[in-house]
Amino acid sequence: MADDTNITIIGFDLGHGDTAVTKVHAGTRPDSASLGDRNAPPEIIELGGDRKQLVTAVTVTPEGVVLVGEAVFEFPKSEIHVAFKSPYVEREQVRRPLELFARQVVEDIRESRLSDGGRVRWIFGHPSGWDTEQVAGYRELLAGVCAPDEVGLVPESRAALLYARDAGDLPESGPLSSKSLTASTLIVDIGSSTTDYTSIVHGTSRPVDHGNVVLGAHLIDKSVLEMAIARSPHAERIRAELTAEASRGARQLLEISCRKLKERFFSINPQRFTHNPNASATTTEEVFTLDGDALELRIKIDRNDMARILDTPHPELDGLSWHHAYRRDLGAALSHTGSEVDMILLTGGPSRMRFVQESTRELAPGARVMLGTEPEFAIARGLALAGRMDERTRGFRKDIEEFLATKTVGDLVNERLPQLTEAMGAAVASGLTEKHVIPAFAAWRRRDIVTIDGMRNRIVSGVNAELNSTDNAVLNKIVAEWMAELRPELAQHTAVICRRWNLEPTALSLPEVTMSGGKMTAQVNTSAATDVLDNISTLVNAAISGVVATALFGAGSAIIMATGPFAVLFAAVAIFMGLGTMKNAIMEEIGDKDLPMAARKLRSEASMIRKLREQATAQEAALASELASQFRSDGSGRLAREITASIEKQLTSVAAEVELLIA
Secondary structure, three states: OOOOOEEEEEEEEEOOOEEEEEEEEEEOOOOOOOHHHHOOOOEEEOOOOOOOOEEOEEEEOOOOOEEEHHHHHHOOOOOEEEOOOOOOOOOHHHHHHHHHHHHHHHHHHHHHOOOOOOEEEEEEEEOOOOOHHHHHHHHHHHHHHOOHHHEEEEEHHHHHHHHHHHOOOOOOOOOOOOHHHHOOEEEEEEOOOOEEEEEEEOOEEEEOOOOEOOOOOHHHHHHHHHHHHHHOOOHHHHHHHHHOHHHHHHHHHHHHHHHHHHHHHHOOOHHHHHHOOOOEEEEEEEEEOOOOOEEEEEEEEEHHHHHHHHOOEOHHHOOOEHHHHHHHHHHHHHHHOOOOOOEEEEEOHHHHOHHHHHHHHHHOOOOEEEOOOOHHHHHHHHHHHHHHHHHHHHHHHHHHHHHHHOOHHHHHHHHHHHHHHHHHHHHHHOOHHHHHHHHHHHHHHOOOOOOHHHHHHHHHHHHHHHHOOOOOHHHHHHHHHHHHHHHHHHHHHHHHHHHHOOOOOOOOOOOOEEEEOOEEEEOOOOHHHHHHHHHHHHHHHHHHHHHHHHHHHOHHHHHHHOOHHHHHHHHHHHHHOOOOOOHHHHHHHHOOOOOOHHHHOOOOHHHHHHHHHHHHHHHHHHHHHHHHHHHHHHHHOHHHHHHHHHHHHHHHHHHHHHHHHOO
């Protein structure tokens, strides 16, 4: 039985022109492998030949043998498929070669590169521009090659970012920090057949457009070959041979030789040209004619040759040279990002070409341009890292789910809920007499308010208008102080999960809440930070809105209207009107009556206001206690449940952001 705790992740970068594959080990438990194995960089799987990569080509020989890579060109009479990666997998001319190629490479790797017999996950990349249906179709095809539960698909842009974050081969400043991943980034992936542009803003990727489906480095390879043929004394015979249908494989092999030579040329140290302007990269190939002759073809590139090649117009590029087409497309990509780009990450083997880096820096002088030592493996390495991260975050998410299932958050909320509700009650009752009761009483006495019920309504609406706002400084202070006490207690529990996954102990802490100008702010400016404040403030306000009216009409009314100074007033009113009811029923008898002015002025206004103020502290304390009790019991604990759910939701959001830190 396969060990589910240790998994081999295969990063499979199936490209238009070349394919690269890497592998890395991952564990679904943080202790399932040694620390060195857990954090080891992805290892390149050499697929044959002298370039570590495999030419994306496939054929089936007359004997039914499936061949991939350069070997296919040894069988020119068979049907050769090249550059067949496409989102249109429903088309037979796309689906068949993709399936043949992927299946053969997977089988070769299983047989010769995997020896432990453990569980394997194959992580394939796809361009960011593919839509959901296209990705689903690609996944379905690959699930037929591997087992469905072994296949994962990751946007190539995300793979590039993960590579940049963890790679140890980035020059100067080295790998990116997690903070850098939120910068505005443009990923330029230059392949043999296409160039793709993807913008990343705050961790979300989107294709700038479809890229340029013909701006591939193979156009340069073709130009190198044409230049070599033009210089050959056998130019006419070679052209005739290479245009014959039977020589398709021979031409493609020569173009591959030109690609290798081009790569060798761009690996020459620029200082060598300073000391020797005639320095060049040279190779010699043979072209075999149908009648058996071998024609020698010398292929040479020096600095002047490459300058001419890069400025050669191409019909495929609307008559532009490769150099000018790249500058045009990059300029358009930069303008379409919608914001100034902080970083440009170059991936793909052709990004080694110095003029690509120079043009990129010229067009984006303020951006940090990054290129690894082996950009042709950036996506493959990033895919392996994405697979490893996915396996580990799956275990991390499970730990979060198990933690939330323990009801720890709910217990902490319930334990501290009395402090919150007492503060809420005090916030409603504090100053109630001076700000609301006295003005309402004075208005009733003048008959600006007709009934006693109207006086109550004025008090209630005044309280609600004052408190029912997320900008209310009093309530914001209550929430901020309550969260400040809850936050470290919760962090003590989440720190255990953080340490288990090699994260900072405070990585899962909810944002620290501070007060500024009466408003709550979070020290960490994230959506989770903002939401947790807004949600709890909204819940507190909703609880107050739901309870205040009821309380002030119910038990609160008894406190405000039927006790203290008001009790004296309304007892006198009852006698004046010949009512024999008890004081706790006075409101029901006279609340909706339009009392005569004589009844309203049985006591002087000054003496009533003085008594209201004398009793204010005791009356407001009693009301605060009553409100706090109702806040706690409202809806049988609804406030506690909703606050708990809000905190758990925000903890989940924080965990999702923290996942980027898991390598």
